Amino acid sequence: MSATVLERLERLPRRNLTVLALKGIGTLVPGGWQNITSADALIAEVMGSEDPALIAQVRARADVLSRARHEGYGRALSLYDAVNRSQRAGGGLRLLANVGGAVPLLRRVADLTPTSDTLQAADLGLKVAAELLAFTQVNGLPGDSFGDFAAALADYGSEARVRMAALVCFDALLPLGDQALARLDELLGMVAQKDLRQLPAYAGMASLIPGRGEAAHLSFIRRGVDTWLGWAGGLVSGLGLSGQKAVQALETTLGPWQGRFDQMATFLDVFTDTYRHTGTQAVARRLVQRAAAEI
Numbered sequence: 001m002s003a004t005v006l007e008r009l010e011r012l013p014r015r016n017l018t019v020l021a022l023k024g025i026g027t028l029v030p031g032g033w034q035n036i037t038s039a040d041a042l043i044a045e046v047m048g049s050e051d052p053a054l055i056a057q058v059r060a061r062a063d064v065l066s067r068a069r070h071e072g073y074g075r076a077l078s079l080y081d082a083v084n085r086s087q088r089a090g091g092g093l094r095l096l097a098n099v100g101g102a103v104p105l106l107r108r109v110a111d112l113t114p115t116s117d118t119l120q121a122a123d124l125g126l127k128v129a130a131e132l133l134a135f136t137q138v139n140g141l142p143g144d145s146f147g148d149f150a151a152a153l154a155d156y157g158s159e160a161r162v163r164m165a166a167l168v169c170f171d172a173l174l175p176l177g178d179q180a181l182a183r184l185d186e187l188l189g190m191v192a193q194k195d196l197r198q199l200p201a202y203a204g205m206a207s208l209i210p211g212r213g214e215a216a217h218l219s220f221i222r223r224g225v226d227t228w229l230g231w232a233g234g235l236v237s238g239l240g241l242s243g244q245k246a247v248q249a250l251e252t253t254l255g256p257w258q259g260r261f262d263q264m265a266t267f268l269d270v271f272t273d274t275y276r277h278t279g280t281q282a283v284a285r286r287l288v289q290r291a292a293a294e295i
Helices: 005-010 017-026 039-047 052-067 073-091 117-139 146-153 158-176 180-189 193-198 200-208 213-239 243-254 261-271 274-294
Strands: none
Touching: 005 039, 005 052, 005 073, 005 274, 017 158, 017 243, 017 274, 039 052, 039 274, 052 073, 052 274, 073 117, 073 200, 073 274, 117 146, 117 158, 117 180, 117 193, 117 200, 117 213, 117 274, 146 213, 158 180, 158 213, 158 243, 158 261, 158 274, 180 213, 193 213, 243 261
16 A cells, blocks of 8 residues: 555655755745654644644544545645656756755766756746646646636645745746746747657656647646746745845755856756655645544
């Protein structure tokens, strides 16, 4: 039997490069980010109660929902997993196993070769599509519920808001520049079907993307990005995000960076799991909220 959502939550690392990167970027987001890796702690936070009997009851209900095949929690996690595999395969470098403090190795990781702007835009588009599809899976909605997704973005908080800040910084501003969001529509218009097939995430997501074939899927991705862009632009202006600001925030936890911004983006793709990490936390939170409401 595969792990439940809460078991996946409890397997998340408490300290590694991913956690350090998220803590760094979390300094730019009001409320920051807490690395919750305990199911009981998450349930207690959602319930506002530390009653062991109540926590056990909510967890039991959450596990039932998690294992139900007709529920979309496992499929939502599979989307974040697909994004994670794509990052690693695209980077082509080994993951660092352990980190024990600040990371002077950043100064030694040189000559990272960023991908082309077109492929970077396609990768960003797939991540937005994964976010949209995970949202619909968790909430039992059709995959093309663009309006519901747009409305939900306004309520994003906690790990979901930090995930979006990381997405904007790591996948847009750092690799594509501070005008990245304004360039996205043009760049996505240059993405061909063969480009989509180059991204490992696509193979893991294709069965969940509405429509048949790469052409339909590219259309879905572009519409999803269009839905996301307005909100993302507001996030950038509201938080004053920029590539420089992102690097400065990351240096508070990762140590000095001496490469280009696009090389930093490549480094983060290769060595961190920010999307899967916070995605697991967000799916777990939504699951616990539902379980708590049902008992």
